[in-house]
Amino acid sequence: QGLGSLAMGYILDRFGVRVGLVVNFLACAAQYGILSMTDSLTMLFMSKVPGMLMGGFLCAQTAVAKITDDGPERLKVLGRLTTAYTVGGVTGPYIGGILGSSGDYFLGARLATAGSLLAVGLVLLLPAGLDRSHEKKASSDASKGPSTSWLAKAMLVLQTVGLLLSVKVVTGIANNMARSAQPLILKNDLGFDEAMMGKVMASQFAFGGFANAFLLAPMT
Numbered sequence: 001q002g003l004g005s006l007a008m009g010y011i012l013d014r015f016g017v018r019v020g021l022v023v024n025f026l027a028c029a030a031q032y033g034i035l036s037m038t039d040s041l042t043m044l045f046m047s048k049v050p051g052m053l054m055g056g057f058l059c060a061q062t063a064v065a066k067i068t069d070d071g072p073e074r075l076k077v078l079g080r081l082t083t084a085y086t087v088g089g090v091t092g093p094y095i096g097g098i099l100g101s102s103g104d105y106f107l108g109a110r111l112a113t114a115g116s117l118l119a120v121g122l123v124l125l126l127p128a129g130l131d132r133s134h135e136k137k138a139s140s141d142a143s144k145g146p147s148t149s150w151l152a153k154a155m156l157v158l159q160t161v162g163l164l165l166s167v168k169v170v171t172g173i174a175n176n177m178a179r180s181a182q183p184l185i186l187k188n189d190l191g192f193d194e195a196m197m198g199k200v201m202a203s204q205f206a207f208g209g210f211a212n213a214f215l216l217a218p219m220t
Contacts, residue, residue, distance in 0.1 A: 006154055008055030012062050017130045020059045021123040027053035029116035036109035057085060066130055086209035090202045097198015 012020040030050035038044050060081055068074040099108040158165065186192040186200060 004052040004055055005058060007053060008058055012059065017059060017063045017066060018123055018126055018128075020062070021056070021126075022120055023053055024056045024059055025116045025119040025123065027051065028056070029113050029120070032109045032112040032116060036106045036113055038106075057081075063130060082212070083209075086205065086212075089205035089209070093198045093201035093205065095198070097195045097201070100194035100198070 008020060008024070011023055027050040031047050031054065034043060034047035034050070038047060061078065064074060064077050064081060068077050096108045099111070182200075183197060186197050192200070
């Protein structure tokens with residue numbers, strides 16, 4: 001995610017939102033496509049490589065920033081965007097668990113591949129004004145003086161929020177370790193089938209959405 005976010009940020013700055021979304025969904029299709037025909041650990045690990053270019057939420061946030069005015073309207077739309085993401089995070093594992101319980105572990109990946117390719121087509125229907133606003137902003141920024149290189153911007157981010165990013169990396173590693181072990185514990189030690197495992201993952205995502213909505217402010 002760290003390298004992927006930097007790469008997607010460059011794509012969005014250089015080419016605009018629509019190109020960023022197309023790259024994102026093509027990467028999704030590639031990842032799920034490889035996963036749908038995986039027959040070895042090597043292919044399983046290879047399926048993660050396209051994930052470096054998967055930054056759909058970042059693309060959506062950038063689109064919101066382009067089509068809304070700064071202030072209450074933007075906050076409201078970003079809140080709805082997060083809600084939609086949470087709904088998807090809850091229903092996705094639940095449906096995936098049901099599909100996996102049928103015995104065909106690759107069915108969900110095939111459907112996800114088709115859905116990602118469909119999303120590419122839908123992105124092409126987005127208003128061209130998204131990219132025009134990008135070009136207008138770029139020309140406006142250029143008129144203010146020499147632009148800062150992408151590498152210099154990345155270094156500035158590291159200098160400004162390097163500590164926070166370090167915390168994110170450490171906690172992200174711990175979370176990924178937990179996610180890797182959880183299916184084995186649920187299936188081998190607790191005897192959960194695929195449908196129950198999907199419900200557990202959906203419940204975890206639902207609680208995360210609840211915590212972000214209602215518990216984060218009191219804790220901070």
